[in-house]
Amino acid sequence: MKEDAAEAEACQYIARLVYGRCRIRLHEGKDALIKARLGKRMRKHGFGGLAEYCDFLRTKGDEEEVTGVIDALTTNVTNFLREPEHFQFLVEQALPSVLPKNRKRFHIWSAACSSGEEPYTIGLYLSEHYSPALGWDWRIAASDISTKVLEQARLGIYPVERLEAMPRDWLRRYFQKGNGCWEGSCRVKPGISERVTFRQINLIEPYDHPQSFEVIFCRNVMIYFDRATQEQLVRQLCRFLVPKGYLLIGHSESLNGLNVPLRCLRPSVFQKNPV
Numbered sequence: 304m305k306e307d308a309a310e311a312e313a314c315q316y317i318a319r320l321v322y323g324r325c326r327i328r329l330h331e332g333k334d335a336l337i338k339a340r341l342g343k344r345m346r347k348h349g350f351g352g353l354a355e356y357c358d359f360l361r362t363k364g365d366e367e368e369v370t371g372v373i374d375a376l377t378t379n380v381t382n383f384l385r386e387p388e389h390f391q392f393l394v395e396q397a398l399p400s401v402l403p404k405n406r407k408r409f410h411i412w413s414a415a416c417s418s419g420e421e422p423y424t425i426g427l428y429l430s431e432h433y434s435p436a437l438g439w440d441w442r443i444a445a446s447d448i449s450t451k452v453l454e455q456a457r458l459g460i461y462p463v464e465r466l467e468a469m470p471r472d473w474l475r476r477y478f479q480k481g482n483g484c485w486e487g488s489c490r491v492k493p494g495i496s497e498r499v500t501f502r503q504i505n506l507i508e509p510y511d512h513p514q515s516f517e518v519i520f521c522r523n524v525m526i527y528f529d530r531a532t533q534e535q536l537v538r539q540l541c542r543f544l545v546p547k548g549y550l551l552i553g554h555s556e557s558l559n560g561l562n563v564p565l566r567c568l569r570p571s572v573f574q575k576n577p578v
């Protein structure tokens with residue numbers, strides 16, 4: 304009984320830690336998930352239960368250990384070509400409308416990019432429609448809170464099964480097949496990967512960028528936050544959008560009722576007000 308109470312208290316401690324760091328709510332009914340996701344870390348340090356592990360975290364846990372906890376408890380599900388209408392909208396409507404005539408240089412931000420599939424998909428569409436060979440000069444900034452997914456993203460290497468939905472000619476043009484120990488994997492070719500820069504950003508903390516963006520993708524992350532956090536997060540994103548720039552959010556997310564300087568063009572597509 305005493306042990307159960309200690310385990311429940313440990314789960315609450317982890318939930319508070321994660322909420323404090325990244326505003327993800329793991330409170331009600333998430334004890335099993337917390338224990339399952341932290342099992343590997345507990346075993347690594349030789350602990351049999353969460354209560355013991357939490358004592359260690361509280362007294363001796365360094366920043367690396369806390370980062371490991373955040374990495375283990377964030378949900379990183381993503382895919383190439385996910386919610387594909389957004390990429391079509393990017394190349395066919397957003398960029399033609401937001402770019403001044405004769406401007407060939409622009410910037411896109413994939414905020415909460417997980418293991419890189421989203422920013423690389425943006426790169427694929429831009430290569431097709433805004434080819435650097437025709438003088439276009441674009442850069443993609445990509446960020447996430449999780450250092451683990453950012454490492455995978457920087458590598459740009461994916462099992463071929465993850466590329467099943469990719470058109471054959473895109474596979475040929477933009478991916479390199481692995482040989483030897485890389486058999487069964489594909490790497491994003493430098494023509495795209497050189498234009499994508501990854502860095503760690505916690506969207507609920509202050510951050511800066513050296514330039515503004517014509518379009519920001521911030522998809523399938525806000526769903527984990529309460530309304531006050533969503534409003535704060537979107538207002539901060541808007542500081543880095545050019546006037547009339549676009550914000551794209553996940554199809555199951557909404558900005559209804561938030562006080563933000565954006566107008567809704569259609570569900571999940573928003574445009575910043577002109578100044």
Ligand SMILES: C[S@@+](CC[C@H](N)C(=O)[O-])C[C@H]1O[C@@H](n2cnc3c(N)ncnc32)[C@H](O)[C@@H]1O
Pocket residue numbers: 324325326327377378379380381382385414415416417418421446447448449452504505506507521522523524553
């Ligand atoms: C479900 S994935 C979405 C990936 C991609 N945008 C997509 O739609 O496929 C959510 C990502 O948000 C990241 N995340 C969670 N909290 C965050 C925060 N406070 N700041 C930045 N990224 C965060 C997670 O690490 C995870 O990689």
